[in-house]
Amino acid sequence: MGNKNATDLLTVGSDRSPSRAREDYVKAIYQLGGGAPVRAAAVARYLNVSRVSVSKAKRLLEGDGLLEAEAAPAKPLRLSHKGRALAVAMVRRHRLLETFLHRSLDVPLERVHAEAERIEHVISDDLASRIAAFLGRPSSDPHGHPIPYDDATTSGGPLPTLASVAAGARVVVVSLDDRDDEAVGALASAGVLPGATLRVERSDTAKVRVRCGTRVVSLNRRHAAMVRIAT
Amino acid sequence: MGNKNATDLLTVGSDRSPSRAREDYVKAIYQLGGGAPVRAAAVARYLNVSRVSVSKAKRLLEGDGLLEAEAAPAKPLRLSHKGRALAVAMVRRHRLLETFLHRSLDVPLERVHAEAERIEHVISDDLASRIAAFLGRPSSDPHGHPIPYDDATTSGGPLPTLASVAAGARVVVVSLDDRDDEAVGALASAGVLPGATLRVERSDTAKVRVRCGTRVVSLNRRHAAMVRIAT
DNA sequence: CATTTTTGTTACCCATGGCTAACGCTAACC
């Protein structure tokens, strides 16, 4: 039986590398805190799991050396070096995959996130490098988020969103929040994409009306809040 | 919190679609039997798990409608229609991925299998179609195995291997067994690849010596057994 | 400052997917 490199394919529990769930916890902590400690309840909300699950995951992640073990009862979650490196690697893989899926395989913008979300857990670092090379080491993904190539610290605080500016402003779209497929689809079909210049015509509690090139589009506030901008 | 399409990412157990393990069982049954019923012990050996695990998996797979439930105590494992469709889809995804990884991303032949083995469980059918289109619907993967596009029944019985022919024969390499990375690497570097014409110079219990183009290479029997041939 | 809300933890339950030990049965070997 030609089964030398058996690599028992069914071993879920006894896998050495961090599992899907663990990687998601690490990524969530990183994305919520950007390096700073994060409250467990925030992680729970972000991942749609109970606080209890986060509490249990905490112990496991500490055991893996991904979380700084700090027996303090105050206990915000803080990533270790190893944890931060893993988080950055996950972000890199995710954004490279999104770029690849969109640019090379024509996957619609509002669907690349979900697809990348699953694939990012199973590709090797070698494959990620090959994808980066294939794409010419792109500097940002199709939603406008930068792709980290070293383990550089994240940039400054978050940018303001389109929901936060007053009428009359002229702004440039920097990025869309890829976690909300529905908003991404609506924004993309309205032409609100990274790099676009917008003029805010009106902004009330329900809607934000912007001019985007020649078009005038009306966005609901939830969608507008998914758009990060610069002036 | 921009979390509309939350799609709780951590749900492992309560996932609706067949898990990694389930897909591997179905694929193994299909590849061992090619549609015909398969003994549970054979599946256990193929996947490097205990007979007990197969026995338990059987119940779960029957519950999923992937296995024909046949309360008979004789009990060979037989895939249902749904199970066979899943198996074929898995094979298709696997071979498309191998082709893509090798052709587009230059992943070495002996590494495409392991990488595809993990990715095949997480890509959507839509993405598989896009990869197929991107590659121009290739008819076979880089090891020489055909890529099924409909749910066509598998071809006739298995071809003879290079280990089974006598000295003097002239044969054409059809495919390599991708499950043995080490053999694939050795064969590829010897030029024994699908489409190559070989002349068998000598064949004894330890080695098989073949001429491959201008080169004469000596293969050990285990490696030779991984090469499917036609005359 | 008192009350209310939020938070993190414990104790317990459930399903998946591995495992070993042990049993009864079938089938093959001598």
Next chain:
DNA sequence: GGTTAGCGTTAGCCATGGGTAACAAAAATG
């Protein structure tokens, strides 16, 4: 025909990763 080998199942164990219910402590609110 008797022994032996192999097969499928049961019972019971373990880790992971979900979940409730309940509670004490911390934080926010009045």
